[in-house]
Every structure is written in structure tokens, then in C-alpha cells.
Amino acid sequence: MRLLKMKIQRIDDGGHTHYEYPTPFYDAYKVKFGPIYESGIDTGLAGVKDRAKNDEFILIGVEDVDVGQFLEADKVIDKDHQYTTVELTQAEAVTFCDAYTAQIEKIMDMDKVITILAKVGRGETLTQIELDALNPNSSEIGINITPKVSDILLSELSK
Numbered sequence: 758m759r760l761l762k763m764k765i766q767r768i769d770d771g772g773h774t775h776y777e778y779p780t781p782f783y784d785a786y787k788v789k790f791g792p793i794y795e796s797g798i799d800t801g802l803a804g805v806k807d808r809a810k811n812d813e814f815i816l817i818g819v820e821d822v823d824v825g826q827f828l829e830a831d832k833v834i835d836k837d838h839q840y841t842t843v844e845l846t847q848a849e850a851v852t853f854c855d856a857y858t859a860q861i862e863k864i865m866d867m868d869k870v871i872t873i874l875a876k877v878g879r880g881e882t883l884t885q886i887e888l889d890a891l892n893p894n895s896s897e898i899g900i901n902i903t904p905k906v907s908d909i910l911l912s913e914l915s916k
Contacts, residue, residue, distance in 0.1 A: 760849075763841065862903075
């Protein structure tokens, strides 16, 4: 897999955001990883808005056979917007992922969590496994911390 950083057009329209990609070079069906958007977390969004342009960078992974098509989007100008595409090293891609994504707490087993909360509501004592399921830092499935996106990327690259 090859890793690309693309500058796309970000359009804020009355509280709604949509994106324009360099057509026909960007083919969402050929993207194997991502896209990871620069505005994926609040600090990234603030940086995007501070630029006062309608640009945003994304990270994508594509198969070797498709990389040429995506690289053709470099320097394309459409409606006064210049798109760019550059290939990143693995280290640069990891840095991008770490800068613009965050780990969050997420309910991974809703039924288990609801059952545990019902027990709490009834005043019942929880088992250690149930307590662990409510602890996001535990390996017990329940409420967990999502994996780092950069770790997912590295896992995909090792396949």
C-alpha cells in the first residue's frame, strides 16, 4: 500500500461541511485506508479554519497499482482551487495520523454495559469482570479506548 497526502477542497455551507475531490483522479472505491481528515479533531479543525482558505489535507492509502491515478491529481486546478497530491513515508503518515486523530472511549458491547448498569440501578454488587467492563483501560470488552489510528495503519501495512 502507498500512502498519499492530498489537498482537497473543504466547503462550509451554512453549518454543513462537504468536500470536493479532484475528479476523476480521486476514486473512493480504490482507497484502502482512510481518508483521515486534517479536521478530524478540534485542534486540526482550528488549524484548517485559521488558514482562511477552503483547503484541507487528507491521508489515504491506495494499492500500488492505483497510485499513479491519484498522483495525477497533483497540481490540478478546478474552479480556482489547486489540488495537490504527494506520497508520504510510513513515518510521515504515522505523524499525520497521530496529529489529526484521537483515541476515545467507546461502548464496544452495548448489551453488556446496559446489563451492568441495570445491576447498578438495582443496587446489586458487580463482579470483577463487570467492573473491568466499565473500565476503559481494561482489556475486558465493554467500554473501551479505541486503538490509535496509526497502530491500525501500521497493522494494515504489515499485511
